[in-house]
Amino acid sequence: MILFKKALRTVWRGKAAYISCMLLIAAGIYMLVALGASARALSASAARYYKASRLADAFASVSALPAGALSSLTQIDGVDEVQARLTYDARIVALNAEKLIWLRLISYDKSYPGIPLNAPSVTGFELTGEYDVWIGQSFLDTHQLKTGDELTAIVEGRQIPLHIAGGANSPEYVYAVRDPSDMFPDQEAFGIAYVDIHALSLLLNRQNTFNDISFSFENGYTFDGLKQNLNTALAPYGLISLIARKDLFSYNMVNSEIKNDMAMSYSVPILFAGMASIVLYLMLKRIIEQERPQIGTLKTFGYTNFEILAHYIWYGLITGLLGAIVGILLGGVSVKPMLDLYTRYFTLPDMSTDIPPDLIFIALLVALGFGTLGAYAGARPALRLNPAEAMRPPTPPPVKGDIMKQLPFLQWILTSRGSMALRNILRAKARSAFIMAGVMFSFGMLAAMCPMTTMMGDIILSKYSKVEAYDVKLTLKSPQASAGARQEAMKLPGAAMAEPLREIPAEIRMSNRKKSVILMGLRQDTMLYRLYDDEKHSVSRVPEAGIILNQFTADDLGARRGDAVLISTPYNSEEDEEISVTVKDIIHQNMTAAAYMDVNAVNAMLHLPDTADSVMIKTADLAGLKTAVNDAKNIRTIEDTYSAIANIKQAMGSYTSITWIIVALGSAIAFAIIYNSSAISLSEKKREYATLRVLGMQVGEVCEILNFEYWILFAAGCLLGIPFAAFLQNSINQMMAGYLDNFSMPTGIPLWGLGAAAGGCMAAVLLSNFSAKGKIRTLDMVEVLKERE
Amino acid sequence: MSENQNKNQQENQKDVVLSIQGVTKEYKMGEVTVQALRGVDFSIYQGEFLVILGPSGSGKSTILNIIGGIDQPSEGHIIYKNKDISKIREKELTRYRRASVGFVFQFYNLIPNLTAKENILLASELSPSALSVSELLETIGLADRGDHFPSQMSGGQQQRVAIARAVAKNPEILLCDEPTGALDFSTGIQVLKILKDFNTERNKTVVIITHNAGIGGMADRVLYIKDGLIDRVVVNETPVSPEEVRW
Ligand SMILES: Nc1ncnc2c1ncn2[C@@H]1O[C@H](COP(=O)(O)OP(=O)(O)OP(=O)(O)O)[C@@H](O)[C@H]1O
Ligand SMILES: [Mg+2]
Secondary structure, three states: OHHHHHHHHHHHHOHHHHHHHHHHHHHHHHHHHHHHHHHHHHHHHHHHHHHHOOOOOEEEEEEEEEHHHHHHHHOOOOEEEEEEEOEEEEEEEOOOOOOOEEEEEEEEOOOOOOOOOOOOEEEEOOOOOOOEEEEEHHHHHHHOOOOOOEEEEEEOOEEEEEEEEEEEEOHHHOOOOOOHHHOOOOOOOEEEEEEEHHHHHHHHOOOOEEEEEEEEEOOOOOHHHHHHHHHHHHHHHOEEEEEEHHHOHHHHHHHHHHHHHHHHHHHHHHHHHHHHHHHHHHHHHHHHHHOHHHHHHHHHHOOOHHHHHHHHHHHHHHHHHHHHHHHHHHHHHHHHHHHHHHHHHOOOOOOOOOOOHHHHHHHHHHHHHHHHHHHHHHHOHHHHOOHHHHHOOOOOOOOOOOHHHHOOHHHHHOOHHHHHHHHHHHHOHHHHHHHHHHHHHHHHHHHHHOOHHHHHHHHHHHHHHHHEOOOEEEEEEEEEEHHHHHHHHHOOOOEEEEEEEEEEEEEEEEOOEEEEEEEEEEOOOOOOEOEEEOOOOEEEOOOOOOEEEEHHHHHHHOOOOOOEEEEEOOOOOHHHOOEEEEEEEEEOOOEOOOEEEEHHHHHHHOOOOOEEEEEEEEEOOHHHHHHHHHOOOOEEEEEEHHHHHHHHHHHHHHHHHHHHHHHHHHHHHHHHHHHHHHHHHHHHHHHHHHHHHHOOOOHHHHHHHHHHHHHHHHHHHHHHHHHHHHHHHHHHHHHHHHHOOOEOOOOOOOHHHHHHHHHHHHHHHHHHHHHHHHHHHOOOHHHHHHOOO | OOHHHHHHHHHHHOOEEEEEEEEEEEEEEOOEEEEEEEEEEEEEEOOOEEEEEOOOOOOHHHHHHHHOOOOOOOEEEEEEOOEEOOOOOHHHHHHHHHHHEEEEOOOOOOOOOOOHHHHHHHHHOOOOOOOOHHHHHHHOOOHHHOOOOHHHOOHHHHHHHHHHHHHHOOOOEEEEEOOOOOOOHHHHHHHHHHHHHHHHHOOOEEEEEEOOHHHHHHOOEEEEEEOOEEEEEEEOOOOOOHHHOOO
C-alpha cells in the first residue's frame, strides 16, 4: 500500500517521462479504437447493406443478350437468379461548363416481383413518367438538385430531359467511380440514374436486348466453380467482361479499406505500445540502478522479491492504464468524424458509432500488457540484487585506458570541456546508448514517415506526367480505321498530335497462373504514351513483336523476360483460344497491372484490320476540343488528364492530411523519446554537475560540457538512424503491399526526408538542452550533495 | 570472577536467540581474496544489549549483515530458533527478515519519496504485531514532522525515523550499523536512548556496531572484533545509562 504511494509519487515526480510514454501508448490505443471501431462499423454496415439489397454474386457485361436467352442462363446448374439490365453512360449538359458530367443510366424493372438483385434504396416517387429517374443521392446533393428538378442528358446524340423523381443508392456503387482507372470518386462528375426499362430500351433502340447481366448463385456454388459455364453461355452474346462480386470495383474498395484499416488498427498500436514498452524498459532499468539502496533497504526489511517486482511493475501498469484511458476516450470521440470521412467515399447506411466492448478489452490488454512487459523487463535485475550488495553503490567498471591517451590527436581538436564530455560519454556507456537510441529511433521514424506525405501523390501524378503525355483520350464506340481516326482527331481544335491505340481486355496465362489486364496496343514510335520504368527512371521502347509486362502482371504470373505467355481476349477465334507471345521486357511501375504490345502486332495477332478503339490527342485548346467532341456520335468517353489530376489532387488532400497527422504523431514520439532520455540522464548526473558547480564552474560552462555530449550523441544517433529508417520504410512498404493490390511504394528516402528528420531531432535536442540549462541553473547544490547515492 | 565463568553463568541464565558458529566470509576480487571474517563464534542472548566494537575494516558490518540475513557466510552456521539461516532458501530468509529482524543503517536509507510517517508505515505494514506509528513518532520526538520528506529533515532526524522504522515491526532483534556514526554528540545520545528504551521496555535484543568505544559502556556485553576474528568478549556488570555515555 505504501509502496503503491511511492510508485505514484515517483511517477508524478518524473511525470514528463511517464506522460510521454503514456501518450505513446495513448496514440496507439487511439488508433486501435478509432480505426478499429470505424472499420468494424464499416464492415457491419456493408455486410448488412449488401445482404438487404441482394448484391449479386457475379456481374457480366455483354454486347447484346436477347430476352429469349435469359431462361437458358437461369438453367445453368448453380445459378439461382439472373437479372438483365441495360446500362448506358449519358453525358449531362449545362450543369457545369468546365467538367464533363456523366450519369450511368441503369434500367429498372418496376414489374419485378419482390426485391430484385442489386436493389436500389430509393427516397422519392415511383417512376411514372417516361423520363422519370432516380438519381444517386450524393450526385443530387453535390449539385444541389432535388426531386422535381430536370436535367438534360445526351443519349445516342439526342437531348433527353430527365425528370428527377427521387434519390437512390445502389449496392454496386457504394464507392462510385465511373471507371476503375479513376481511383477516386468524384461525386460531381459521375452519378447513377435509374430509368424505367421500357423507356431506356426505346431510347437506346434496343428493345428486348440487354448488356448488363447479374447473377446470384445457389448455396454451395462459387464463382470459380461456375465461371466456365457462364463464360460459355455468354460468349455468343459478345461477352466483354465477367467478374465475381469480390472483383466488383466498389465492393473491392470497401473490402480493402476494411482490411487495411483493421490491419492498421492492430499494427500501429503494437508499434507504438512496443516503443513505449522499450522506453519504459530503459526507464525502469535506470530507476533500478538509481534505487539500489532503496531496494536493498526494502529487502532487508523482508519485502519479498515478488513485492518489489510488483512495485516496479506498477510504474508500467499506471502508465499503460492512463494511456489506455486517454486513448479509449479520444478514440471514442473520433469514431464519428472517422465515419464521416468514410462517407465522403463510401455511400453506406447506418454506421454505428458504438465502440464494441471487445475492442476496449483488446485496448486494455495491449496497453497494460506492453506497459507491464516493459516495466517487468526493466525491473527484473532488482531480483538479483543481494541486499547487502545493494546497500553499497555499484562497483564502477574498471577503467580501460583513456581515449585521450589512445587517440592523442583528439586533444588537438577538443577543448578541455570537449574531452571531458567525450570521457563522460564513454564512461556511462549505457546512458549514452540510451540517448543515442532515442535519437536513432526518432530519426528513423521521421525519415521513414515524412516522404510518405508526398509519395502517394507523386506516384499517382507521375502516371500523368511521365506516362500519359497526352491531354485527352477519346474512347470510340466502335473500332475505326487507324489512319481515319488519326486524321479526324487532327482536325479537332488545337490538335497538335494524335495517336490511335488499342485497349483490349485480356487474360494472360502462364502455366496455371492467370492475370486479367487491359492489353494496350501502342505505336512503336509512340510519343503520347511512354513505358516509363519507375525504378530505372527510363523509358522502354515498344517492341516490334512480343509483349512488355509490368512487374505486377509479371509477378502474378511468375513470368520472366523470355518466357512465353498465353493471351486470350474477346477477339480470339474459337480455334485460337489462346495465343502464345514472348515476354520481351518487364518494367517496374508503381500502379496497376498492365501489358503492352505494338498496335500492329495486336491487330495481326487477333486477325483484326488496322483499326483503333481509342485516340490520344495532344491539344492546345482543351476546352474547344471538348466542346467539339461533345456531340460526336462515335465517342464513348472523353478522358482528360487535367480534370483527372485535379480530382486526384483533391482526393489526395485528405490522404495527405492523414499522413501529416501520422508525421505529427511521429514527431511527438521522437520528441518524447529524446526529451525523456536526456531528462533521465540529467537527473542521474545531477550530483556530478552539482559538484562541478561547487568547484566554481559557471552554469554556461557546465552546459557546454552537457551540450557537447548531446551533439556527439545526436550525430551518432542520426547516422545510425539512416539504416534504421530504410528498415522501417521497407517494413511499411511490405505491410502496404500485403493489403493493396497492384500498388507499390517507391523505395529510397529522399534527401529532404533525411533533412526533415535531422531537423526534427535537432529541435528536440535543442529543447532538451534548453530545459537542461534551466535545471542546472536552479540546481540546489546543497540538497543534491546531501543525498547519499 | 573470570570471564569464562561469567559466560557460562550467563548462558545458563539466558536463552540464546542467535548462535553464530564458525562463520567465515571471503570476498573474491579477481586474483585477490579478502578475508573479512576468519571464523567467528558467539551467541546473542534474548533481551541483551550487545555492542560490537572494532576498528574500521575489521568485519563488523559483514557479521551484522550475515546475522540480519542480508548476506551469506562463506562457511559456518547461524542458528535462529533451531534453524540454520545460512542454509535456507531466499524465500524463507526473506520471511526471517520480515518477521524477526529490524535494521538501522549508518546512512539512514530512508525512501526519499516517502514521508517520515510513510517510511515507518512501510515497515509496520509487514508485521502483524507492529507498533503504533503515531506513538513511535512521539517516542522519537518527531510527532510534528510525520509529513516531512527525508530531504526536509536533518541527519539526526532522519536517523531517528530510520530507527522508528526498524522498531516499528516490533522485531525480535534490532541490528544497528553505526547508528550514531553520522551524528553529533547530543543527537547520538538521543538515538542511543531510543534504542535502549526499546531494549528494556519491550525486552528485545539490540545489537549495535560501532568503532566508538564509549558506547560500549552502556552494553550488557561488548564484543571486540579485530581482523575478522573475535578478539575478546567483555561482560558489563553495571551498564551506564545512555545519558552517561561519553566519547
Ligand atoms: N563487497 C566487498 N568486496 C570486497 N571486500 C569487501 C566487501 N565488503 C567488505 N569488504 C572487505 O571486508 C572487510 C570487512 O568489511 P566491513 O564492512 O565488515 O568492515 P567494518 O568493520 O564494518 O568497517 P567500518 O567500520 O569501516 O564500517 C574490509 O576489509 C572490506 O574491505
Ligand atoms: Mg561497517
